[in-house]
Amino acid sequence: MGLLGILLGLGLLIWLSYRGWSVLVLAPAAAVIAALFAGEPLLAHWTITFMGSAAGFVAQFFPLFLLGAIFGKLMDDSGAVQSIAAFLTDVLGPKRAILAVVVAGALVTYGGVSLFVAFFVLAPMAQALFRAAGIPGRLMPAAIALGTSTFTMSALPGTPAIQNAIPMPVFGTTGFAAPGLGIVASAIMLGFGLLWLQRAEGRARRAGEGFGQRGADHPAQAADDPVVRERANTAGTFDPAEMAHSEAGSARSGIAVAVLPIAVVVVVNLLMSMVVLPRLDTSYLAEVRFGGITVGSLGGVWSVIVALCAAIVVQVALTFRNVPALRATVGAGANASVLPVLSVASLVGFGAVVAAMPAFISVRDAVLGIGGNPLVSLAVSTNLLAALTGSASGGLTIALDALGSTYLQIADANGIDPALMHRVAVIGAGTLDTLPHNGAVVTLLAVCGCTHRESYFDIVMVAIVGALLALVAVIGLGTVFGSF
Incomplete structure (x- = not known):
């Protein structure tokens, strides 16, 4: 009965979230169902197990959501993201339209700009370039996804994406964990994705297919769609509804200032990761008032916090004249961070209740036994949970909350570098999360004015197949050579 309750709760969560219901309601309801079938105390699991885990996620990662959303809104309203897009449009032009869109997306997201802010800026850029080049508009979502939602989210060393931050407290790593393997994985994702898109473009040209009809107002429509909003908030760090709650400047900065x-x-x-924090005296963290912890469990998150703070200061100093209403821009960014962090935290709370059920022991043992290789079982667990929740960050956090300490013990026992575990977990979470119900997919298609029927297969190829190839390569290289 306990396992049936877990499956029913998970099924309810997936089905109703896909229909646009708020995960803030669905996650505790699903957790209560799981506890009910297991004969566990309902209120205790909701108010203690669920809320304790959700609150812990907010306590650890809300600063990253907050600063990332503010930085992204500043980059948007100051015109910096648009300047980068315009520069790459001028340099690469319609003849390299796909490459221009991919590079622009990679540059801004690797620099900390929120995924959904990037979507709303890159869609008009892609639309203009693809129309001028005669490339089918149905390929726009795949090109944007390749640049924003693959290697810069999960593989490129030092990415400030929340997915790259989640394993840091668990494994005591930094955002630069396994940098060599991350670069290899990035090259595979980028190379395979570009090759696929170029072949798709070639086939379309031979078939005489042109750009097609795409409306110019889809970004605004997507931001106002309540179903898109609910799905988007479990897949990113920026609430799309806040896109219009500030005023963008008309001036554009030079490319140097924008970058x-x-x-x-x-x-x-x-x-911060390699020089400053290792040299600081952080022995005070061992005191009871700070929880008796070590800097290893906080250093990676601290590094990203300081980096985003520094970038915000630089951004304001350089472009404050381009932002008509700085207070409104900062406020919109801050507000945009609240619903996403609470949505993901609710998924984490549901995962904590499931992990506390007696029936979960059999699930845990089955997962740990997959393939006989802990890297394989870690990849499978993050993959499946990200797929089921439609959220790389939610699935990754659930997996690591339930099994992270176990995997760390396995790593210690088998001489596996925790940095390798970090990189495998993040890349694993960034593969099957890109299923049709994923909030980023739904938002991206809406922004581009495309449908699943038109564009989803190409998204699968660049965001799932390419990522899976990279994941297999990282596990293989990591097994043979270790972390590098």
Whole structure:
């Protein structure tokens, strides 16, 4: 009965969230169903197990959601993201339209700009370039997804994406965990994705297929769609409804000014991780008032926090004249971070209740026994949970909350570098999360004015197949050579 309750709760969560119901309601309801079938105390699991785990997620990661959303809104309203898109449009032009869109998406998301902010800026860029080049508009979502939702989210060393931050407290790692393997995985994802899109473009040209009809107002429509909003908030760190709650400036900064805050994120994150924090005296963390912890469980998150703070300061100093209402922009960014963090935290709370059920022991043992290789079982567990929840961050956190300490013990016992576990977990969460019900997929298609029928197969190829190839390569190389 306990296992049946877990499956029923999970099924309810998936089905109703796909229909646009708020996960803030669905997650505790699903948790209560799981506890009910297991004969466990309902109120205790809701108010203690569920809320304790959800609150713990908010306590650890809300600063990243908050700062990331504010930085993304500043980059948007100041015109910095648009300047980067315009520069790449001028340099690469319609002849390299796909490459221009992919590079623009990769640059802004690797620099800390929120996924959904990037969507709303890149869609008009892709629309103009693809129309001028005669490339089918149905390929726009796949090109944007390749640049924003694959290697810059899960593989590229130092990415400030929340998915890359989630394993840090569990494994005591930084955002630069297994950098060599991350670069290899990034090259595979990018290379395979570009190859696929180029072949798709070639086939379309031979068939005489042109750009087609795409409306110009889809970004605004997507931001106002309540179903899109509910799904998006479990898949990203920015509430799309806040896109219009501030005023964008009409001026555009030069490319150097636009790119500098992005460079600050990367450089400060690296310096904090590799130079500053290792040299600081953090022995005070062992005191009872700080929880008796070590800097290893906090250092990665601290590095990203400092990097985003520095980038925000630089961004405001350089472009505050381009932002008509700075207070409104900062407020919109701050508000945009609240619903996503609570939505993902609710998924985490549901996962904590499931992990507390007696029936979960058999599930845990089955997962740990997959393939006889802990890297394989870790990849499978993050993959499946991200697929079921439609959220890489939610699935990853659930998996690591339930099994992270076990995997860390396995790593210690088998001489596996926790950095390798980190990289496998993140790449694993960024594969099957891109199923049709994923909030990022739904939002991206709405922004581009495309349908699942038109564009989803190409998204699968660049965001799932390419990521799976990279995951297999990382597990193989990591098994043979270890972390590097």
